[in-house]
Amino acid sequence: MRDARAHIRRPLGARLWLSGTWLSILALAAVFAPWVAPHDPLAQDLFLGRLPPFWMDGAEPGYWLGTDSLGRDVLSRMIHGARVALMVALVAGTLTCIIGASLGVLAGFYRGWSDRIISRLVDIWMAFPPVLFAILLIAVMGPGLVSIILAIVVIDWTRFARVIRAETLSQGAMDYVASAQIAGRTRFNTMIAEILPNILPTVVALLTLEMGIAVIVEAILSFVNLSISTDSPTWGGMIAEGRTSVHQAWWVLVFPLFTLFLTVLSFSQLGEGLKDRFDPVLR
Protein backbone atom coordinates (compact mmCIF):
# COMPACT_ATOMS: atom_id res chain seq x y z
CA MET A 1 0.00 0.00 0.00
CA ARG A 2 2.72 2.38 0.98
CA ASP A 3 4.92 1.49 -1.99
CA ALA A 4 2.29 2.65 -4.40
CA ARG A 5 1.92 5.91 -2.58
CA ALA A 6 5.60 6.60 -2.19
CA HIS A 7 5.96 7.19 -5.90
CA ILE A 8 3.19 9.73 -6.12
CA ARG A 9 4.67 13.11 -5.40
CA ARG A 10 1.86 15.49 -4.90
CA PRO A 11 2.23 18.59 -7.03
CA LEU A 12 2.55 21.88 -5.21
CA GLY A 13 -1.01 22.75 -6.15
CA ALA A 14 -2.36 25.66 -8.13
CA ARG A 15 -3.66 27.56 -5.16
CA LEU A 16 -0.36 27.41 -3.33
CA TRP A 17 1.38 28.66 -6.48
CA LEU A 18 -1.05 31.45 -7.29
CA SER A 19 -1.42 32.76 -3.77
CA GLY A 20 2.30 32.47 -3.14
CA THR A 21 3.12 34.35 -6.33
CA TRP A 22 0.75 37.19 -5.60
CA LEU A 23 1.96 37.58 -2.03
CA SER A 24 5.60 37.52 -3.17
CA ILE A 25 4.96 40.25 -5.71
CA LEU A 26 3.24 42.27 -3.02
CA ALA A 27 6.06 41.71 -0.55
CA LEU A 28 8.70 42.77 -3.09
CA ALA A 29 6.69 45.87 -4.03
CA ALA A 30 6.33 46.76 -0.35
CA VAL A 31 10.00 46.30 0.49
CA PHE A 32 11.25 48.23 -2.55
CA ALA A 33 8.39 50.72 -2.68
CA PRO A 34 10.52 53.90 -2.97
CA TRP A 35 12.33 52.43 -6.01
CA VAL A 36 9.42 50.60 -7.62
CA ALA A 37 6.78 53.30 -7.35
CA PRO A 38 6.87 55.53 -10.44
CA HIS A 39 5.86 58.66 -8.50
CA ASP A 40 5.91 60.16 -5.05
CA PRO A 41 2.70 58.80 -3.48
CA LEU A 42 2.04 62.11 -1.75
CA ALA A 43 2.87 64.52 -4.56
CA GLN A 44 -0.22 66.42 -5.61
CA ASP A 45 -0.71 68.03 -9.00
CA LEU A 46 -4.13 69.52 -9.50
CA PHE A 47 -3.57 69.83 -13.27
CA LEU A 48 -3.27 66.04 -13.44
CA GLY A 49 -6.37 65.28 -11.32
CA ARG A 50 -8.56 62.28 -12.13
CA LEU A 51 -6.48 60.93 -14.96
CA PRO A 52 -7.92 57.60 -16.17
CA PRO A 53 -5.87 54.35 -16.35
CA PHE A 54 -3.60 53.75 -19.35
CA TRP A 55 -6.03 52.02 -21.70
CA MET A 56 -8.62 54.78 -21.63
CA ASP A 57 -8.81 58.02 -23.59
CA GLY A 58 -7.10 60.94 -21.94
CA ALA A 59 -4.58 58.83 -20.04
CA GLU A 60 -1.22 60.40 -19.31
CA PRO A 61 1.86 58.21 -19.95
CA GLY A 62 3.60 57.21 -16.70
CA TYR A 63 0.36 57.24 -14.68
CA TRP A 64 -0.54 53.59 -15.33
CA LEU A 65 -3.55 53.32 -13.11
CA GLY A 66 -4.58 56.93 -13.24
CA THR A 67 -4.65 59.59 -10.52
CA ASP A 68 -7.06 60.60 -7.81
CA SER A 69 -8.85 63.96 -7.51
CA LEU A 70 -5.73 65.58 -6.03
CA GLY A 71 -3.58 64.30 -8.88
CA ARG A 72 -1.74 61.66 -6.84
CA ASP A 73 -0.63 58.52 -8.68
CA VAL A 74 -2.91 55.57 -7.80
CA LEU A 75 -0.32 52.86 -8.54
CA SER A 76 2.34 54.52 -6.38
CA ARG A 77 -0.10 54.96 -3.53
CA MET A 78 -1.12 51.32 -3.75
CA ILE A 79 2.50 50.18 -3.67
CA HIS A 80 3.19 52.27 -0.60
CA GLY A 81 -0.10 51.12 0.92
CA ALA A 82 1.13 47.53 0.61
CA ARG A 83 3.82 48.37 3.17
CA VAL A 84 1.29 49.18 5.84
CA ALA A 85 -0.96 46.26 4.88
CA LEU A 86 1.79 43.65 4.97
CA MET A 87 3.37 45.07 8.10
CA VAL A 88 0.04 44.84 9.89
CA ALA A 89 -0.61 41.36 8.49
CA LEU A 90 2.77 40.00 9.58
CA VAL A 91 3.16 41.60 12.98
CA ALA A 92 -0.47 41.58 14.11
CA GLY A 93 -1.06 38.10 12.69
CA THR A 94 1.99 36.61 14.40
CA LEU A 95 1.36 38.26 17.76
CA THR A 96 -2.29 37.23 17.75
CA CYS A 97 -1.29 33.70 16.88
CA ILE A 98 1.33 33.41 19.61
CA ILE A 99 -0.90 34.79 22.35
CA GLY A 100 -4.12 33.07 21.31
CA ALA A 101 -2.58 29.70 20.50
CA SER A 102 -0.58 29.58 23.74
CA LEU A 103 -3.66 30.24 25.82
CA GLY A 104 -5.62 27.71 23.76
CA VAL A 105 -3.02 24.98 24.29
CA LEU A 106 -2.83 25.69 28.01
CA ALA A 107 -6.60 25.56 28.38
CA GLY A 108 -6.98 22.44 26.26
CA PHE A 109 -4.11 20.48 27.76
CA TYR A 110 -4.22 21.33 31.45
CA ARG A 111 -7.99 21.79 31.58
CA GLY A 112 -9.19 22.39 35.17
CA TRP A 113 -9.06 25.92 36.43
CA SER A 114 -6.80 27.26 33.67
CA ASP A 115 -9.39 26.13 31.14
CA ARG A 116 -12.20 27.65 33.14
CA ILE A 117 -10.50 31.03 33.38
CA ILE A 118 -9.40 31.18 29.75
CA SER A 119 -12.69 29.92 28.33
CA ARG A 120 -14.77 32.37 30.35
CA LEU A 121 -12.44 35.17 29.31
CA VAL A 122 -12.93 34.19 25.66
CA ASP A 123 -16.73 34.12 26.11
CA ILE A 124 -16.75 37.59 27.64
CA TRP A 125 -14.36 38.92 25.01
CA MET A 126 -16.43 37.62 22.11
CA ALA A 127 -19.53 39.34 23.40
CA PHE A 128 -17.98 42.70 22.44
CA PRO A 129 -18.69 43.95 18.91
CA PRO A 130 -15.18 43.76 17.45
CA VAL A 131 -15.11 46.84 15.22
CA LEU A 132 -16.52 49.09 17.92
CA PHE A 133 -14.01 47.59 20.29
CA ALA A 134 -11.19 48.47 17.91
CA ILE A 135 -12.47 51.99 17.39
CA LEU A 136 -12.70 52.46 21.12
CA LEU A 137 -9.17 51.17 21.62
CA ILE A 138 -7.70 53.44 19.00
CA ALA A 139 -9.65 56.40 20.30
CA VAL A 140 -7.99 55.78 23.65
CA MET A 141 -4.48 54.99 22.41
CA GLY A 142 -4.42 57.47 19.55
CA PRO A 143 -4.02 56.54 15.86
CA GLY A 144 -0.83 54.96 14.59
CA LEU A 145 0.62 51.66 13.38
CA VAL A 146 1.24 50.35 16.90
CA SER A 147 -2.34 51.08 17.98
CA ILE A 148 -3.73 49.23 14.98
CA ILE A 149 -1.58 46.19 15.61
CA LEU A 150 -2.50 46.16 19.29
CA ALA A 151 -6.17 46.57 18.46
CA ILE A 152 -6.09 43.55 16.14
CA VAL A 153 -4.25 41.42 18.71
CA VAL A 154 -6.61 42.41 21.48
CA ILE A 155 -9.70 41.66 19.39
CA ASP A 156 -8.67 38.50 17.62
CA TRP A 157 -6.68 36.33 20.05
CA THR A 158 -9.97 34.67 21.00
CA ARG A 159 -10.27 33.09 17.55
CA PHE A 160 -7.01 31.20 18.07
CA ALA A 161 -7.71 30.37 21.70
CA ARG A 162 -11.04 28.75 20.82
CA VAL A 163 -9.94 26.66 17.88
CA ILE A 164 -6.59 25.59 19.32
CA ARG A 165 -8.19 24.67 22.64
CA ALA A 166 -10.61 22.33 20.89
CA GLU A 167 -7.85 20.82 18.76
CA THR A 168 -5.64 20.29 21.83
CA LEU A 169 -8.51 18.67 23.70
CA SER A 170 -9.07 16.14 20.95
CA GLN A 171 -5.37 15.37 20.58
CA GLY A 172 -5.00 15.07 24.35
CA ALA A 173 -7.59 12.30 24.47
CA MET A 174 -5.58 10.09 22.11
CA ASP A 175 -3.75 7.03 23.36
CA TYR A 176 -0.36 8.26 22.20
CA VAL A 177 -0.50 10.94 24.86
CA ALA A 178 -1.23 8.32 27.52
CA SER A 179 1.63 6.19 26.16
CA ALA A 180 4.01 9.11 26.44
CA GLN A 181 3.00 9.59 30.05
CA ILE A 182 3.45 5.93 30.87
CA ALA A 183 6.88 6.17 29.28
CA GLY A 184 7.73 8.76 31.90
CA ARG A 185 7.30 12.07 30.08
CA THR A 186 6.29 14.99 32.26
CA ARG A 187 3.05 16.71 31.39
CA PHE A 188 4.81 19.80 30.14
CA ASN A 189 7.11 17.74 27.94
CA THR A 190 4.16 15.81 26.58
CA MET A 191 2.46 19.03 25.63
CA ILE A 192 5.51 20.43 23.84
CA ALA A 193 6.88 17.29 22.20
CA GLU A 194 3.78 15.22 21.49
CA ILE A 195 0.81 17.52 21.09
CA LEU A 196 2.32 20.65 19.59
CA PRO A 197 3.55 19.01 16.36
CA ASN A 198 0.04 17.68 15.76
CA ILE A 199 -1.75 20.99 16.09
CA LEU A 200 0.82 22.88 14.04
CA PRO A 201 -1.02 22.46 10.72
CA THR A 202 -4.10 24.05 12.25
CA VAL A 203 -2.03 26.85 13.73
CA VAL A 204 -0.47 27.60 10.34
CA ALA A 205 -3.83 27.65 8.59
CA LEU A 206 -5.27 29.95 11.22
CA LEU A 207 -2.24 32.19 11.13
CA THR A 208 -2.52 32.91 7.42
CA LEU A 209 -6.26 33.37 7.77
CA GLU A 210 -5.58 35.85 10.54
CA MET A 211 -3.12 37.75 8.32
CA GLY A 212 -5.91 38.23 5.80
CA ILE A 213 -8.25 39.37 8.52
CA ALA A 214 -5.63 41.81 9.82
CA VAL A 215 -5.41 43.39 6.36
CA ILE A 216 -9.19 43.79 6.30
CA VAL A 217 -9.36 45.24 9.80
CA GLU A 218 -6.64 47.73 8.92
CA ALA A 219 -8.60 48.73 5.79
CA ILE A 220 -11.80 49.12 7.80
CA LEU A 221 -10.06 51.33 10.31
CA SER A 222 -8.49 53.42 7.54
CA PHE A 223 -11.91 53.69 5.97
CA VAL A 224 -13.29 55.30 9.12
CA ASN A 225 -10.17 57.44 9.34
CA LEU A 226 -8.77 55.72 12.39
CA SER A 227 -5.70 54.22 10.82
CA ILE A 228 -2.25 55.75 10.75
CA SER A 229 -1.64 59.39 9.84
CA THR A 230 -3.16 60.69 6.61
CA ASP A 231 0.21 61.32 4.97
CA SER A 232 1.02 57.63 4.61
CA PRO A 233 -1.19 56.01 2.02
CA THR A 234 -3.21 52.92 2.95
CA TRP A 235 -5.62 50.80 0.91
CA GLY A 236 -8.47 51.52 3.26
CA GLY A 237 -7.80 55.26 3.07
CA MET A 238 -7.74 55.08 -0.72
CA ILE A 239 -11.03 53.21 -0.78
CA ALA A 240 -12.57 55.84 1.48
CA GLU A 241 -11.33 58.68 -0.75
CA GLY A 242 -12.29 56.86 -3.94
CA ARG A 243 -15.81 56.35 -2.71
CA THR A 244 -16.54 60.08 -2.81
CA SER A 245 -15.58 60.38 -6.48
CA VAL A 246 -16.65 56.96 -7.73
CA HIS A 247 -18.87 58.46 -10.49
CA GLN A 248 -16.10 60.62 -11.94
CA ALA A 249 -13.09 58.33 -11.29
CA TRP A 250 -14.03 54.72 -10.49
CA TRP A 251 -10.40 53.60 -10.73
CA VAL A 252 -9.45 55.31 -7.48
CA LEU A 253 -11.88 52.99 -5.67
CA VAL A 254 -11.70 49.82 -7.73
CA PHE A 255 -7.95 49.15 -7.91
CA PRO A 256 -7.25 49.24 -4.18
CA LEU A 257 -10.44 47.31 -3.51
CA PHE A 258 -9.44 44.58 -5.93
CA THR A 259 -5.91 44.42 -4.52
CA LEU A 260 -7.32 44.08 -1.04
CA PHE A 261 -9.65 41.32 -2.16
CA LEU A 262 -6.87 39.44 -3.94
CA THR A 263 -4.54 39.74 -0.97
CA VAL A 264 -7.02 38.46 1.61
CA LEU A 265 -8.00 35.61 -0.70
CA SER A 266 -4.34 34.73 -1.22
CA PHE A 267 -3.68 34.58 2.50
CA SER A 268 -6.52 32.17 3.12
CA GLN A 269 -5.60 29.99 0.13
CA LEU A 270 -1.98 29.92 1.23
CA GLY A 271 -3.12 28.71 4.63
CA GLU A 272 -5.23 25.90 3.18
CA GLY A 273 -2.43 24.86 0.85
CA LEU A 274 0.15 24.82 3.64
CA LYS A 275 -2.14 22.88 5.94
CA ASP A 276 -2.49 20.17 3.32
CA ARG A 277 1.24 19.95 2.92
CA PHE A 278 2.05 19.98 6.63
CA ASP A 279 -0.57 17.53 7.74
CA PRO A 280 1.22 14.19 8.08
CA VAL A 281 -1.96 12.23 7.49
CA LEU A 282 -2.85 14.01 4.27
CA ARG A 283 0.71 14.35 3.07
Next chain:
Amino acid sequence: MTQFLDIRNLTLRLRGGPIILWSVSLRVTSGMVHGLVGESGAGKSMIGKAVLGTLPRAIEVMGGEVWLDGVDLLALPPRDRRRRIGETAALIPQDPLTALNPSKRVGPQITRRLIDILGWSKSEADQRARTLLDEVRIPDIPRVMRSYPHELSGGMRQRVLIASAFAAEPKLIVADEPTTALDVTVQKQILRLISEMRIRHGTALLFVTHDLGVVSKVCNSLSVLYAGRVVEEAQMPRFFMRPIHPYSRALLAATPTYLDPDGSLQPVPANVIEDVENENHHHALRAGYDV
Protein backbone atom coordinates in the same frame (compact mmCIF):
# COMPACT_ATOMS: atom_id res chain seq x y z
CA MET B 1 5.16 -17.26 43.72
CA THR B 2 5.50 -13.50 44.02
CA GLN B 3 2.57 -11.25 43.40
CA PHE B 4 4.02 -8.79 40.97
CA LEU B 5 0.95 -6.60 40.87
CA ASP B 6 -1.20 -6.52 43.96
CA ILE B 7 -4.21 -4.24 44.00
CA ARG B 8 -5.87 -4.02 47.41
CA ASN B 9 -9.30 -2.55 48.03
CA LEU B 10 -9.01 0.03 45.27
CA THR B 11 -12.00 2.36 45.29
CA LEU B 12 -12.43 5.01 42.61
CA ARG B 13 -15.11 7.50 42.02
CA LEU B 14 -16.04 10.25 39.63
CA ARG B 15 -15.05 13.49 41.30
CA GLY B 16 -18.11 14.57 43.26
CA GLY B 17 -20.13 11.79 41.66
CA PRO B 18 -20.85 8.08 41.86
CA ILE B 19 -18.36 5.40 42.85
CA ILE B 20 -17.15 3.41 39.84
CA LEU B 21 -14.86 0.82 41.46
CA TRP B 22 -15.84 -0.77 44.77
CA SER B 23 -12.94 -1.99 46.83
CA VAL B 24 -11.40 -4.01 44.03
CA SER B 25 -8.58 -6.41 44.84
CA LEU B 26 -6.65 -8.47 42.35
CA ARG B 27 -3.25 -10.03 42.01
CA VAL B 28 -1.07 -10.77 39.03
CA THR B 29 1.71 -13.31 39.57
CA SER B 30 5.08 -12.77 37.90
CA GLY B 31 5.13 -14.18 34.42
CA MET B 32 1.44 -15.08 34.43
CA VAL B 33 -1.54 -13.79 32.49
CA HIS B 34 -4.46 -12.50 34.47
CA GLY B 35 -7.65 -11.75 32.61
CA LEU B 36 -9.97 -8.96 33.61
CA VAL B 37 -13.39 -9.45 32.06
CA GLY B 38 -16.59 -7.54 32.28
CA GLU B 39 -19.03 -5.71 30.11
CA SER B 40 -18.65 -2.12 28.93
CA GLY B 41 -18.71 0.32 31.80
CA ALA B 42 -17.83 -2.31 34.41
CA GLY B 43 -14.64 -0.38 35.18
CA LYS B 44 -12.07 -2.77 33.76
CA SER B 45 -10.15 -0.13 31.79
CA MET B 46 -10.06 2.07 34.88
CA ILE B 47 -8.12 -0.61 36.75
CA GLY B 48 -5.54 -0.67 33.96
CA LYS B 49 -5.35 3.11 34.04
CA ALA B 50 -4.94 3.17 37.81
CA VAL B 51 -1.99 0.79 37.49
CA LEU B 52 -0.35 2.85 34.76
CA GLY B 53 -1.05 6.21 36.37
CA THR B 54 -3.17 7.51 33.53
CA LEU B 55 -6.51 7.93 35.26
CA PRO B 56 -8.50 10.82 33.81
CA ARG B 57 -8.54 13.93 35.96
CA ALA B 58 -12.24 13.51 36.59
CA ILE B 59 -11.58 10.33 38.54
CA GLU B 60 -10.52 10.32 42.14
CA VAL B 61 -8.90 7.57 44.19
CA MET B 62 -10.93 7.19 47.37
CA GLY B 63 -8.87 4.45 48.94
CA GLY B 64 -6.80 1.34 48.43
CA GLU B 65 -3.29 0.41 47.42
CA VAL B 66 -1.66 -0.51 44.12
CA TRP B 67 1.50 -2.48 44.82
CA LEU B 68 3.73 -2.84 41.78
CA ASP B 69 6.92 -4.81 42.33
CA GLY B 70 6.85 -4.22 46.07
CA VAL B 71 6.05 -0.50 45.99
CA ASP B 72 2.69 1.13 46.67
CA LEU B 73 2.30 3.41 43.65
CA LEU B 74 -0.46 5.49 45.19
CA ALA B 75 1.81 6.42 48.08
CA LEU B 76 4.57 7.75 45.82
CA PRO B 77 4.87 11.39 44.77
CA PRO B 78 3.82 11.82 41.08
CA ARG B 79 7.36 12.20 39.78
CA ASP B 80 8.64 9.00 41.36
CA ARG B 81 5.48 7.18 40.43
CA ARG B 82 5.93 8.03 36.74
CA ARG B 83 9.54 6.90 36.83
CA ARG B 84 8.62 3.67 38.61
CA ILE B 85 5.82 2.85 36.18
CA GLY B 86 7.97 3.72 33.19
CA GLU B 87 10.66 1.29 34.34
CA THR B 88 8.45 -1.64 35.26
CA ALA B 89 5.23 -1.50 33.26
CA ALA B 90 3.95 -0.82 29.76
CA LEU B 91 0.70 -0.66 27.83
CA ILE B 92 -0.61 -2.38 24.74
CA PRO B 93 -3.45 -0.02 23.89
CA GLN B 94 -6.85 -0.68 22.46
CA ASP B 95 -6.79 1.45 19.36
CA PRO B 96 -3.64 1.27 17.22
CA LEU B 97 -4.91 4.24 15.21
CA THR B 98 -4.51 6.77 17.97
CA ALA B 99 -1.78 5.14 20.01
CA LEU B 100 1.05 6.31 17.77
CA ASN B 101 1.78 9.99 17.38
CA PRO B 102 0.75 10.80 13.80
CA SER B 103 3.41 13.45 13.29
CA LYS B 104 6.40 11.30 14.24
CA ARG B 105 8.18 8.47 12.54
CA VAL B 106 7.67 5.01 14.00
CA GLY B 107 11.31 4.29 14.91
CA PRO B 108 11.84 7.19 17.33
CA GLN B 109 8.51 6.41 18.96
CA ILE B 110 9.81 2.99 19.93
CA THR B 111 13.26 4.12 21.00
CA ARG B 112 12.12 7.17 22.94
CA ARG B 113 11.31 5.27 26.12
CA LEU B 114 14.65 3.43 26.01
CA ILE B 115 16.56 6.68 25.70
CA ASP B 116 14.41 8.64 28.16
CA ILE B 117 13.95 6.11 30.92
CA LEU B 118 16.73 3.59 30.66
CA GLY B 119 19.30 6.14 29.52
CA TRP B 120 20.43 4.10 26.53
CA SER B 121 22.38 5.62 23.67
CA LYS B 122 20.58 6.20 20.41
CA SER B 123 22.38 3.42 18.55
CA GLU B 124 21.72 0.90 21.33
CA ALA B 125 18.06 1.84 21.32
CA ASP B 126 17.88 1.58 17.53
CA GLN B 127 19.46 -1.85 17.62
CA ARG B 128 16.98 -2.95 20.29
CA ALA B 129 14.01 -1.61 18.31
CA ARG B 130 15.15 -3.53 15.25
CA THR B 131 15.45 -6.77 17.23
CA LEU B 132 11.94 -6.34 18.63
CA LEU B 133 10.36 -5.46 15.31
CA ASP B 134 11.93 -8.62 14.00
CA GLU B 135 10.42 -10.59 16.91
CA VAL B 136 6.94 -9.33 16.05
CA ARG B 137 7.63 -10.39 12.45
CA ILE B 138 7.57 -7.04 10.75
CA PRO B 139 9.05 -7.19 7.25
CA ASP B 140 11.40 -4.55 5.87
CA ILE B 141 12.25 -3.08 9.26
CA PRO B 142 14.34 -0.08 8.14
CA ARG B 143 11.43 1.11 6.02
CA VAL B 144 8.88 0.65 8.79
CA MET B 145 11.05 2.56 11.24
CA ARG B 146 11.18 5.48 8.85
CA SER B 147 7.41 5.40 8.17
CA TYR B 148 4.77 7.60 9.64
CA PRO B 149 1.99 5.70 11.47
CA HIS B 150 -0.64 6.40 8.80
CA GLU B 151 1.51 4.62 6.25
CA LEU B 152 1.08 1.31 8.09
CA SER B 153 -1.98 -0.94 8.28
CA GLY B 154 -3.86 -1.46 11.56
CA GLY B 155 -2.33 -4.88 12.13
CA MET B 156 1.17 -3.55 11.46
CA ARG B 157 0.60 -0.68 13.85
CA GLN B 158 -0.54 -3.07 16.56
CA ARG B 159 2.64 -5.11 15.99
CA VAL B 160 4.70 -1.96 16.33
CA LEU B 161 2.89 -1.16 19.59
CA ILE B 162 3.54 -4.66 20.91
CA ALA B 163 7.22 -4.35 20.06
CA SER B 164 7.25 -0.96 21.73
CA ALA B 165 5.58 -2.30 24.88
CA PHE B 166 8.17 -5.07 25.25
CA ALA B 167 11.12 -2.86 24.31
CA ALA B 168 12.18 -1.79 27.79
CA GLU B 169 11.69 -5.32 29.20
CA PRO B 170 8.86 -4.33 31.55
CA LYS B 171 7.85 -6.93 34.12
CA LEU B 172 4.16 -6.16 33.64
CA ILE B 173 2.19 -5.23 30.56
CA VAL B 174 -1.38 -4.02 30.66
CA ALA B 175 -3.13 -5.07 27.46
CA ASP B 176 -6.30 -2.98 27.20
CA GLU B 177 -8.54 -4.82 24.73
CA PRO B 178 -5.63 -5.10 22.31
CA THR B 179 -7.63 -6.85 19.61
CA THR B 180 -10.97 -5.06 19.78
CA ALA B 181 -10.16 -2.51 17.07
CA LEU B 182 -8.79 -5.09 14.64
CA ASP B 183 -10.66 -7.27 12.22
CA VAL B 184 -11.16 -10.90 13.12
CA THR B 185 -8.48 -12.42 10.90
CA VAL B 186 -5.83 -10.13 12.32
CA GLN B 187 -7.09 -10.57 15.90
CA LYS B 188 -6.00 -14.18 16.03
CA GLN B 189 -2.48 -13.43 14.79
CA ILE B 190 -2.08 -10.58 17.26
CA LEU B 191 -3.28 -12.73 20.17
CA ARG B 192 -0.85 -15.46 19.27
CA LEU B 193 1.91 -12.89 18.96
CA ILE B 194 1.22 -11.40 22.38
CA SER B 195 1.27 -14.87 24.00
CA GLU B 196 4.47 -15.77 22.24
CA MET B 197 6.18 -12.50 23.16
CA ARG B 198 5.22 -12.69 26.81
CA ILE B 199 6.49 -16.24 27.14
CA ARG B 200 9.77 -15.30 25.47
CA HIS B 201 10.24 -12.26 27.71
CA GLY B 202 8.73 -13.73 30.90
CA THR B 203 6.40 -10.77 31.28
CA ALA B 204 3.30 -10.73 33.46
CA LEU B 205 0.18 -9.61 31.65
CA LEU B 206 -2.99 -7.96 32.84
CA PHE B 207 -5.33 -8.71 30.00
CA VAL B 208 -8.39 -6.46 29.91
CA THR B 209 -11.12 -7.75 27.63
CA HIS B 210 -14.82 -8.38 27.29
CA ASP B 211 -14.26 -11.49 25.24
CA LEU B 212 -14.37 -14.75 27.23
CA GLY B 213 -13.17 -16.65 24.18
CA VAL B 214 -9.95 -14.64 24.25
CA VAL B 215 -9.59 -15.25 27.99
CA SER B 216 -9.85 -19.00 27.58
CA LYS B 217 -7.01 -18.91 25.04
CA VAL B 218 -4.46 -16.70 26.77
CA CYS B 219 -5.12 -16.36 30.51
CA ASN B 220 -3.97 -18.38 33.55
CA SER B 221 -6.48 -16.81 35.90
CA LEU B 222 -9.17 -14.17 35.76
CA SER B 223 -11.29 -11.70 37.64
CA VAL B 224 -14.85 -11.07 36.61
CA LEU B 225 -15.84 -7.48 37.10
CA TYR B 226 -19.41 -6.36 37.27
CA ALA B 227 -20.75 -2.90 38.08
CA GLY B 228 -17.44 -1.91 39.64
CA ARG B 229 -16.93 -5.00 41.79
CA VAL B 230 -14.95 -8.18 41.40
CA VAL B 231 -17.68 -10.80 41.58
CA GLU B 232 -15.47 -13.81 40.95
CA GLU B 233 -11.79 -14.57 40.92
CA ALA B 234 -10.76 -17.92 39.49
CA GLN B 235 -7.98 -20.05 38.12
CA MET B 236 -8.36 -20.84 34.48
CA PRO B 237 -9.71 -24.27 33.72
CA ARG B 238 -11.95 -24.21 36.80
CA PHE B 239 -13.79 -21.05 35.77
CA PHE B 240 -15.09 -22.44 32.51
CA MET B 241 -16.03 -25.77 34.09
CA ARG B 242 -17.59 -24.51 37.32
CA PRO B 243 -18.29 -20.80 37.47
CA ILE B 244 -19.48 -19.87 40.96
CA HIS B 245 -21.02 -16.42 40.91
CA PRO B 246 -24.43 -16.15 39.22
CA TYR B 247 -23.16 -13.31 37.03
CA SER B 248 -20.24 -15.46 35.82
CA ARG B 249 -22.65 -18.24 34.96
CA ALA B 250 -24.91 -15.80 33.17
CA LEU B 251 -21.93 -14.40 31.28
CA LEU B 252 -20.81 -17.86 30.17
CA ALA B 253 -24.32 -18.74 29.08
CA ALA B 254 -24.26 -15.63 26.89
CA THR B 255 -21.03 -16.67 25.15
CA PRO B 256 -21.10 -18.82 22.00
CA THR B 257 -18.92 -21.92 22.17
CA TYR B 258 -17.10 -23.73 19.46
CA LEU B 259 -18.48 -27.12 20.51
CA ASP B 260 -22.08 -26.03 20.27
CA PRO B 261 -22.25 -23.34 17.62
CA ASP B 262 -26.00 -23.65 17.19
CA GLY B 263 -26.83 -23.68 20.89
CA SER B 264 -28.99 -20.82 22.01
CA LEU B 265 -27.42 -17.95 23.92
CA GLN B 266 -28.97 -16.63 27.11
CA PRO B 267 -29.03 -12.90 27.81
CA VAL B 268 -27.83 -11.93 31.30
CA PRO B 269 -31.03 -11.95 33.38
CA ALA B 270 -32.10 -8.73 35.03
CA ASN B 271 -32.35 -10.19 38.54
CA VAL B 272 -28.62 -10.99 38.46
CA ILE B 273 -27.94 -7.37 37.65
CA GLU B 274 -30.21 -6.24 40.47
CA ASP B 275 -28.59 -8.62 42.93
CA VAL B 276 -25.15 -7.24 42.26
CA GLU B 277 -26.35 -3.69 42.44
CA ASN B 278 -28.05 -4.28 45.78
CA GLU B 279 -24.87 -5.89 47.00
CA ASN B 280 -23.04 -2.73 45.94
CA HIS B 281 -25.45 -0.62 47.85
CA HIS B 282 -25.06 -2.61 51.10
CA HIS B 283 -21.35 -2.67 50.62
CA ALA B 284 -21.24 1.08 50.24
CA LEU B 285 -23.29 1.61 53.37
CA ARG B 286 -21.05 -0.78 55.31
CA ALA B 287 -17.94 1.05 54.14
CA GLY B 288 -19.43 4.32 55.28
CA TYR B 289 -19.67 5.92 51.82
CA ASP B 290 -22.29 8.45 51.17
CA VAL B 291 -24.67 6.93 48.59
